[in-house]
Amino acid sequence: MRVMQVDASPKRAHSSSKMLSAYFIERLRKSMPDIDVDYMDTSIEAPPHLTPAFIEAMYTPATDRSLAMKQVLSYSDKLCARALMADMLVCAMPMYNFCMPSSFKAFIDHLVRLNLTYTLNADGTTTGNLSRQKILFITTRGADLRPGSPWQKMDALRPALTAAFSFMGADDPVFVDVQPLESHDAVLKATVLDQARLSLDSIAQRWLADI
Numbered sequence: 250m251r252v253m254q255v256d257a258s259p260k261r262a263h264s265s266s267k268m269l270s271a272y273f274i275e276r277l278r279k280s281m282p283d284i285d286v287d288y289m290d291t292s293i294e295a296p297p298h299l300t301p302a303f304i305e306a307m308y309t310p311a312t313d314r315s316l317a318m319k320q321v322l323s324y325s326d327k328l329c330a331r332a333l334m335a336d337m338l339v340c341a342m343p344m345y346n347f348c349m350p351s352s353f354k355a356f357i358d359h360l361v362r363l364n365l366t367y368t369l370n371a372d373g374t375t376t377g378n379l380s381r382q383k384i385l386f387i388t389t390r391g392a393d394l395r396p397g398s399p400w401q402k403m404d405a406l407r408p409a410l411t412a413a414f415s416f417m418g419a420d421d422p423v424f425v426d427v428q429p430l431e432s433h434d435a436v437l438k439a440t441v442l443d444q445a446r447l448s449l450d451s452i453a454q455r456w457l458a459d460i
């Protein structure tokens with residue numbers, strides 16, 4: 250069982266999203282001690298922004314690519330291989346300015362690749378190739394953007410993750426959106442984190458039962 254764990258908070262300590270993704274991995278490991286975890290922190294190993302050379306190489310058929318084009322794409326090729334090889338993807342990140350941290354957006358930009366993570370069909374439609382993977386997003390938020398809150402409409406994070414990964418074939422990703430974490434009410438913050446751990450317990454149980 251191979252799990253790709255991707256953290257995107259730039260915090261080196263006291264990150265809620267990193268704490269929760271580590272908690273989830275530990276829940277899996279408890280029942281399955283030999284899981285193979287492929288860890289990436291996009292804030293440390295930050296995927297580079299896309300360049301004109303990358304875009305040209307990406308849209309050149311693989312058989313026509315020059316050596317230079319292959320080199321430009323090699324980081325992205327490896328990232329796609331890591332995701333395609335995984336049985337589970339666990340991505341944890343804080344909400345930044347209503348969406349994802351830019352390092353995770355760069356991660357997505359390298360992951361959405363024709364003939365790797367998606368295929369173009371003869372009729373012009375596309376088929377995503379990450380449909381086998383179980384996918385979990387843990388998102389931490391300072392404010393409360395749950396349905397019913399005045400901030401609900403400002404949540405551009407969950408729709409963006411849903412769209413990008415659905416394009417790559419992940420039709421049913423699981424979300425644990427943890428909020429509000431920047432409340433002055435310490436009890437509320439502790440309750441929200443406890444609820445997140447309970448959700449993660451039940452997702453781990455469900456996923457392990459499915460294997």
Ligand SMILES: Cc1cc2nc3c(=O)[nH]c(=O)nc-3n(C[C@H](O)[C@H](O)[C@H](O)COP(=O)(O)O)c2cc1C
Binds near residue numbers: 265
């Ligand atoms: C640069 C920056 C931008 C942020 N933008 C938002 C935001 O748009 N909405 C929100 O609810 N919280 C926002 N926050 C708060 C974080 O999402 C929140 O503190 C989160 O729990 C941090 O997770 P972490 O501890 O894993 O880094 C922002 C924090 C920072 C540092």
